Amino acid sequence: MPHNRNKLYSILLIACIAGYIWLYYSITSNVSGNNKTAEVCLIKHATNIPCPSCGSTRSIISLTKGNFVEAVNINPIGYIVAFIMLIAPVWIISDLILKNNSLFRCYQIIESHLKKPKYAIPLILLVIINWFWNIKKGL
Amino acid sequence: MDAQKVDMFLMSNSKFFESHQMNMIRERLIAHDDSKWPMLSTIQFNDPTTSLIVSILAGSLGIDRFIIGDSGLGIGKLLTCGGFGIWTIVDWFLIQKATREKNMSKIQQFLY
Numbered sequence: 001m002p003h004n005r006n007k008l009y010s011i012l013l014i015a016c017i018a019g020y021i022w023l024y025y026s027i028t029s030n031v032s033g034n035n036k037t038a039e040v041c042l043i044k045h046a047t048n049i050p051c052p053s054c055g056s057t058r059s060i061i062s063l064t065k066g067n068f069v070e071a072v073n074i075n076p077i078g079y080i081v082a083f084i085m086l087i088a089p090v091w092i093i094s095d096l097i098l099k100n101n102s103l104f105r106c107y108q109i110i111e112s113h114l115k116k117p118k119y120a121i122p123l124i125l126l127v128i129i130n131w132f133w134n135i136k137k138g139l
Numbered sequence: 140m141d142a143q144k145v146d147m148f149l150m151s152n153s154k155f156f157e158s159h160q161m162n163m164i165r166e167r168l169i170a171h172d173d174s175k176w177p178m179l180s181t182i183q184f185n186d187p188t189t190s191l192i193v194s195i196l197a198g199s200l201g202i203d204r205f206i207i208g209d210s211g212l213g214i215g216k217l218l219t220c221g222g223f224g225i226w227t228i229v230d231w232f233l234i235q236k237a238t239r240e241k242n243m244s245k246i247q248q249f250l251y
């Protein structure tokens with residue numbers, strides 16, 4: 001869908017903003033009542049089985065507290081999401097200021113690389129392994 | 140290309156494209172010569188109905204986006220539990236149009 005740079009940047013910015021709002025909401029609701037985060041995963045709602053990225057919010061929260069090992073144990077995908085949420089806004093804003101499209105080109109290169117089976121299949125296997133680990137942990 | 144061949148192609152592949160683009164596709168294909176016909180008949184288009192079914196059943200995992208070839212958006216959907224569920228529901232409605240647009244871009248190389 002993102003055929004041009006502005007669409008991609010606006011999608012990423014909206015996603016990052018939504019992510020930060022969600023993170024803020026999760027941290028404040030965690031602090032006030034020690035209640036767990038709200039359930040957003042449709043799969044978990046419907047079938048009681050967690051999806052591969054269930055627990056990523058909890059993982060990022062433990063990263064903000066400094067527990068790197070605990071973040072891996074809850075869900076390693078939290079690292080990827082945290083990385084993207086940190087890097088993407090900075091890169092997008094620097095691209096907008098410099099009137100560049102380096103992020104867009106990087107995105108297209110990565111996308112064309114990941115489509116190839118020799119990269120796609122190990123990644124899919126990693127996701128499935130993470131999924132089974134989530135189910136085993138009972139997230 | 141032969142008008143009859145083009146009409147047959149369009150009849151069998153009409154569900155893969157948006158309705159308002161069919162006319163343009165027909166005119167451009169007829170205006171072309173026959174050299175690209177073998178390649179044209181071997182392209183695999185994505186069925187919008189299939190991607191809709193996949194989206195409803197496994198939309199949270201982003202599989203529907205991966206199928207139409209939007210790997211980046213698919214990864215984003217996967218990492219965020221289907222965009223907090225919101226993107227999953229939005230994609231139930233968007234995925235058919237997105238599939239048809241992807242098919243359109245696949246056939247673009249034969250239209251010009």
